[in-house]
Amino acid sequence: MEEYKKRIIKIIQYIEDHLDTELSLEKVAEIGAYSPFHFHRIFKLITGETLQNYIIRKKIEKSALYLSLRKGVDIKEIYMDLGFANHSVFNKTFKKYYGKSPSEFRKSAPESFHKILQVESKNGQIDTVFRQYLCTIENLLKWRTMNLKIKVTALEEMHLAAVMGLGLSQVEPSYTILLDWAKKKQLFPRDNVKMISVYHDSFKITPPDKVRIHACMLLDDQLKEQEGEVFPETLEAGKFIIGSGEVTLDDFEQCWASLFLWMNENHYSIRKSFPFEIYHSNFKDHPEGKMIVDFCIPIQ
Incomplete structure (x- = not known):
């Protein structure tokens, strides 16, 4: 303190x-x-x-x-x-x-x-x-x-199907497009499906309504080519700070700020890659609007 x-x-x-x-x-x-x-x-x-x-x-x-x-x-x-x-x-x-x-x-x-x-x-x-x-x-x-359990761990390479949205308001419509595509491919619903939001711009330098946020689904195999608005994306393997917790959408800002503070406390440096969120449950299925989320910061 x-x-x-x-x-x-x-x-x-x-x-x-x-x-x-x-x-x-x-x-x-x-x-x-x-x-x-x-x-x-x-x-x-x-x-x-x-x-x-x-x-x-x-x-x-x-x-x-x-x-x-x-x-x-x-x-x-x-x-x-x-x-x-x-x-x-x-x-x-x-x-x-x-x-x-x-x-x-x-x-x-x-x-x-x-x-x-x-x-x-x-x-x-x-x-x-x-x-x-x-x-x-x-x-x-x-x-x-x-509210958060924090660890530093290595993650393997992840292959994703992605839909790009601009700004927070487009995240839900992007996921709707992605899920419609996944249902046609019989990739959804299925056990242990993971949805991931990848931030490709910083709110520091990009207007909030222009920040690129990719709504993604984790795949077992790499998507070979773009299909309509759905395109392949790969998250590189590496070391990450991961903060895990059951939180509401209103808690996300606190989660990210908490992790960045923790990163400074423990003398880690961010790697030139994209931070992302992994969702393990849907807030719409919880009576208090909570969801289990991993907040992931790539570090060197």
Whole structure:
């Protein structure tokens, strides 16, 4: 827990101290000794915001403070110092948070506005934020202990029949296409059939509705050629971190974030391959919508 405390304090403090610079995901992840590949998941789960949204919000909050405190300073100087490209972008973003333009805010900001912020700061505002985030991490670690069994093991090569979908909303339709195909081939239903979702893009760099997710079925023999929308896919043999548990669909984000934290704790590095989920049961058959899932991260 102390290690997480150090990392979170370092990350949040670094952001606070460098709002006037370019804060890339890669740079902030490096400060916290995380890999960019999974830092975005961990940060969002802990703070409730993406890194980009968090940084923008902090910049706008700081600009509001400057507008209140430095009434003789030109607005352009304020937004330029905080890295906004032009007045239009700053104006639009500021309105989103405060419901009025920067100039309107400056005119209407009460004299006590900066005093309130100063009192909050003196009372340990940043420390309060740290405690809030550390509590989130502590809860995540407890949740992981209660809900996931984690192991590192080698998996053999897997031959799959796959259907590509773009975004989470297309996962279920992709599986419908796959199962219709499998029924015609008399591959479904059958005992111990395994369905697998393979993530071919990172939510970090690809818009959520464009992330390629392959809905797959494990086959005994390799599919020789594409059949309609169903095509062959092979998952390479190798070493994996596998977190197994009976969870709901709403738990998936916590499962992945928990595994990435575990990976860091145990000094593993992700391999250039695709993470995937193996489903051992169907949530539709469970009264509480739970399913048994293996979350698999390829490691070196």
